[in-house]
Amino acid sequence: MRGGWSRTFAVVGAVGLLAVSACGNSDDNSSGDSAASKDVTVFTWWADGGEKAGLDGLVSVFGTECKDFKFVNSAVAGGAGSNAKQVLANDLAAGKPPATFQAHAGAELGDYIKAGQVDDVSGLYKEFGLDKAFPQSLIDNLTVDGKIYSIPANVHRANVVWANPAVLKKANIDGATAPANVDAWIADMDKLKAAGVKAPLAISKGFAQEMLVEAVLLAELGPDKFIGLWKGETDWAGSDVTAALDKYKKLLSYTNADREAIDWPDALQYVNKGQAGYTLMGDWVAAQQLADKIPDTAYTYWPAPGTAGNFQYLADSFTLPTNGQDPDGAKCWLKVTGSAEGQKAFNTKKGSIPARSDAVPADYPKYQQTAMADWKKDKIVPSCAHGAACTLGQNNDILSAISQFSGSQNVAQLQTAFANAMKTS
Amino acid sequence: MHGRIRTWGPGALVLLPTVLLLGYFVYGLIAWTFNTSLTDRHTARRGGPVDYVGFENYANLFGEERFLNSLKNLGVLTVSFIVGTLIFGVIWALLLEKGVTGEGVFRSVFLFPMAISMIASGVVWGWLLNPSQGDDARGLNRLFSILQLNFLENPWWTAGSRWTTMMAIALPAVWQLSGYIMALFLAGFRGIPPELREAARVDGASEFKLYRHVLFPQLSPIALSALIILGHMSLKLFDLIYAITGPNQFRTEVPSIYMWNTLLRGDMAKAAAIAIVLLAVVAVLVIPYVAYTVRQESEE
Numbered sequence: 106m107r108g109g110w111s112r113t114f115a116v117v118g119a120v121g122l123l124a125v126s127a128c129g130n131s132d133d134n135s136s137g138d139s140a141a142s143k144d145v146t147v148f149t150w151w152a153d154g155g156e157k158a159g160l161d162g163l164v165s166v167f168g169t170e171c172k173d174f175k176f177v178n179s180a181v182a183g184g185a186g187s188n189a190k191q192v193l194a195n196d197l198a199a200g201k202p203p204a205t206f207q208a209h210a211g212a213e214l215g216d217y218i219k220a221g222q223v224d225d226v227s228g229l230y231k232e233f234g235l236d237k238a239f240p241q242s243l244i245d246n247l248t249v250d251g252k253i254y255s256i257p258a259n260v261h262r263a264n265v266v267w268a269n270p271a272v273l274k275k276a277n278i279d280g281a282t283a284p285a286n287v288d289a290w291i292a293d294m295d296k297l298k299a300a301g302v303k304a305p306l307a308i309s310k311g312f313a314q315e316m317l318v319e320a321v322l323l324a325e326l327g328p329d330k331f332i333g334l335w336k337g338e339t340d341w342a343g344s345d346v347t348a349a350l351d352k353y354k355k356l357l358s359y360t361n362a363d364r365e366a367i368d369w370p371d372a373l374q375y376v377n378k379g380q381a382g383y384t385l386m387g388d389w390v391a392a393q394q395l396a397d398k399i400p401d402t403a404y405t406y407w408p409a410p411g412t413a414g415n416f417q418y419l420a421d422s423f424t425l426p427t428n429g430q431d432p433d434g435a436k437c438w439l440k441v442t443g444s445a446e447g448q449k450a451f452n453t454k455k456g457s458i459p460a461r462s463d464a465v466p467a468d469y470p471k472y473q474q475t476a477m478a479d480w481k482k483d484k485i486v487p488s489c490a491h492g493a494a495c496t497l498g499q500n501n502d503i504l505s506a507i508s509q510f511s512g513s514q515n516v517a518q519l520q521t522a523f524a525n526a527m528k529t530s
Numbered sequence: 531m532h533g534r535i536r537t538w539g540p541g542a543l544v545l546l547p548t549v550l551l552l553g554y555f556v557y558g559l560i561a562w563t564f565n566t567s568l569t570d571r572h573t574a575r576r577g578g579p580v581d582y583v584g585f586e587n588y589a590n591l592f593g594e595e596r597f598l599n600s601l602k603n604l605g606v607l608t609v610s611f612i613v614g615t616l617i618f619g620v621i622w623a624l625l626l627e628k629g630v631t632g633e634g635v636f637r638s639v640f641l642f643p644m645a646i647s648m649i650a651s652g653v654v655w656g657w658l659l660n661p662s663q664g665d666d667a668r669g670l671n672r673l674f675s676i677l678q679l680n681f682l683e684n685p686w687w688t689a690g691s692r693w694t695t696m697m698a699i700a701l702p703a704v705w706q707l708s709g710y711i712m713a714l715f716l717a718g719f720r721g722i723p724p725e726l727r728e729a730a731r732v733d734g735a736s737e738f739k740l741y742r743h744v745l746f747p748q749l750s751p752i753a754l755s756a757l758i759i760l761g762h763m764s765l766k767l768f769d770l771i772y773a774i775t776g777p778n779q780f781r782t783e784v785p786s787i788y789m790w791n792t793l794l795r796g797d798m799a800k801a802a803a804i805a806i807v808l809l810a811v812v813a814v815l816v817i818p819y820v821a822y823t824v825r826q827e828s829e830e
Binding site for chain 1: 572
C-alpha cells in the first residue's frame with residue numbers, strides 16, 4: 106500500500122509537471138516532422154519600437170540569404186530583457202534551447218558558458234571572415250580562454266554626456282567642447298550652480314548611476330587599469346579607486362533630488378527642458394532625440410569628461426546554444442547577423458552602429474557617423490552596467506550597493522561593496 | 531470490510547484530488563525548496579554535482595548585511611502597515627457606524643482602492659511619491675505646496691531613516707487596505723445586538739465607556755483576524771515595492787524582493803533559503819492563529 110501511495114504521488118506529480126512545461130513551451134515546441142525542423146527560433150527581447158524595427162530588418166535579410174529556413178519569432182517583451190532572461194533560463198534548464206538567443210556580448214555570457222549552454226563560435230568567425238571585419242580590440246574583449254561564444258549584431262556606446270548648450274551658455278560655458286577631465290567638469294557645474302541651475306547634472310536611478318561611476322573610474326584610472334578592475338587585475342581597495350569614488354560622490358551632489366525615482370528618459374527631459382545642463386547616458390539617447398523630434402542644435406554630446414579616446418561599448422549578440430534544434434539554420438542566422446548587409450539593415454533602424462569596421466557611414470544618421478569614426482580609432486573598453494564587463498550576479502550586487510550609496514554617501518562602504526561583488530560569480 | 535469502505539469511501543474519493551494537488555504542489559514543493567536550500571546549488575545549471583552543505587546557506591544569510599537590512603526593513607514595514615491600516619480602518623468604521631447620510635457611497639469609496647492591483651497602484655504611487663521639493667515639486671509634494679502646506683513636503687522613501695523610508699512605502703498599502711479593515715469592523719459593529727447598547731445606556735454608561743467596555747471587547751476576534759490578514763500580506767509584499775522603487779533598491783529591499791533578485795542571478799540554493807526563512811516568519815504569525823481558531827471551534 107505504501108508503494109502504491111508513492112507511485113500515485115509520482116504519477117500525479119509527473120502529469121502536473123508535464124502540463125506546466127507544456128504551457129511554458131507551447132509556442133516553440135517545433136521539433137518533430139522534417140518541415141518544422143527548418144524553423145529557426147530566434148529568442149530576443151526586441152518586441153517594439155526601434156528594436157523591433159531593427160529585428161525586422163535582420164529578418165528580411167535572413168529571408169533572402171537563408172531561403173531554406175523559416176524565421177520564427179520568439180520575443181519576450183518587458184523589463185529591458187529581465188523577463189526574457191527568466192524565460193530563457195527555464196527553457197535552457199529544461200533542455201529546450203531556441204535555435205539562437207540574444208545576449209549581451211562579453212562577461213554576461215559567462216553564466217551560459219559555465220553552465221555549458223552555449224557553443225564556441227570562433228570557427229564561424231573565420232568562416233564568415235568576421236575576425237577581419239570586427240576591430241581586433243573588440244575580438245580581444247569577446248575572447249574567453251581563446252574561445253568566442255557569440256556574434257555581436259550592434260554596438261552602443263555608454264560613456265557619452267548629452268548637454269544643453271543653451272543652459273551652458275548662461276554660465277558662459279562652450280557646449281561644443283568637453284571639459285578636459287572630471288575636475289574641469291565639476292568646475293563647470295559650480296559655474297552653472299552660480300548661474301542659477303540648481304541641479305546641473307540630471308541622473309536617473311539604477312544603471313544610470315552605475316554608468317556614471319564607471320565613466321568616472323574610466324576617466325581617473327585610465328583604460329588599462331579600468332579593464333583590470335573587472336578582470337581582477339586592478340585592486341578595488343586602491344587609493345586611486347577611493348579618489349575616483351570621492352569625485353563620483355562630489356558629482357552626485359550636483360544631481361537632481363529625485364534621482365532614485367526617475368528613469369533615463371525623464372533625466373533627458375530635464376536637459377531638453379533646460380532644467381539641467383548635462384546627463385550621462387548611452388547613445389540610444391540619439392534615437393530617442395530623433396523620435397522626440399528634438400532639433401540637432403538643441404543638444405550637444407561628447408565622450409564623458411576624461412574618457413575621450415575610449416569607446417566604452419556594449420553589444421547585443423547572438424549565440425549558438427549547445428544541442429540547439431537546428432544548428433544549420435542557427436548558423437545561417439549568425440552569418441546574416443555578422444554580415445555587412447545584416448548589420449546595416451539592423452543598425453540603421455535600431456539607432457546603434459555596426460560592429461564591423463567596414464560599414465559605410467553615409468548610410469547612417471549624424472550621431473552614428475561620429476560614433477562609427479570613434480569605433481574605428483578609439484580604445485574599446487567594456488561596460489559593467491550592460492553586461493560586457495561583469496556577470497548578471499555581479500551587476501545585481503553593484504546596483505544594490507550604488508542605490509545604498511545614493512542615500513548613505515559612504516565611499517568606503519561603496520568601495521568594499523564593489524570589491525565583494527566582483528569576488529562573486 | 532465492504533461496509534466500512536462504503537461509509538468513508540465516497541468522502542475520501544471527493545477529497546482525494548485536493549489532497550493530492552495540495553500535497554504535491556504546496557507541501558511537496560515546500561519540501562523540495564527546503565531540500566534545495568541545504569545544497570550548494572549556486573547555479574541555474576541542471577545536472578551538475580550537488581552537495582549537501584547543511585545550514586551553511588542560512589548561516590551565510592544571517593551574516594550578510596544586505597539580508598539583515600531586508601529583514602529590518604520588513605519589520606518596520608509590517609509594523610507601520612498594520613498600525614496605519616488599523617487606525618484608519620477603525621476610524622472609518624466608527625464614523626460610518628454612527629450612521630451618516632450616503633453611507634453606501636462612503637463605504638464604496640473606502641473599499642474601491644482594494645480593487646486595484648498592487649502593481650498598478652504601485653506605478654501611480656511611484657509618481658505621487660516623487661521626492662522633488664520646492665519649485666520642482668511633483669506628485670504629493672506638489673499638492674502640499676499648492677495647499678500652502680510646504681512643511682509637509684518630504685523626500686519620501688529616498689532619504690532619511692529606515693522608519694521614514696519604510697513608512698513612505700507602507701503609505702500606499704495603508705491606503706489600499708484600510709477600506710477592507712473598515713468593512714471588517716463595520717460588520718463587527720453591526721453584528722452586536724442593539725439591546726446591549728441600550729442596556730449600557732440605561733445603566734448610565736458614557737459613549738466612550740460604551741465603546742471601551744461593551745463594544746470593543748466583542749470585536750477582539752475581528753481584530754485578531756485583521757492582524758493576521760494584514761501581517762501575512764505585509765510579510766509577502768512584493769509587487770507594490772517593486773513598482774515604486776525598482777528591483778535593486780537597497781533602501782527598500784525586503785526578503786521577497788531579495789529572493790527574486792537572487793533567483794534571477796541563478797543562485798538557487800540561496801534563493802531557496804530566503805524563501806524558507808520567509809515561510810518561517812509567516813508561519814510564526816499564522817500557526818498560533820490557526821491553532822487558536824481550531825481550539826475555539828472545538829470548544830464551541
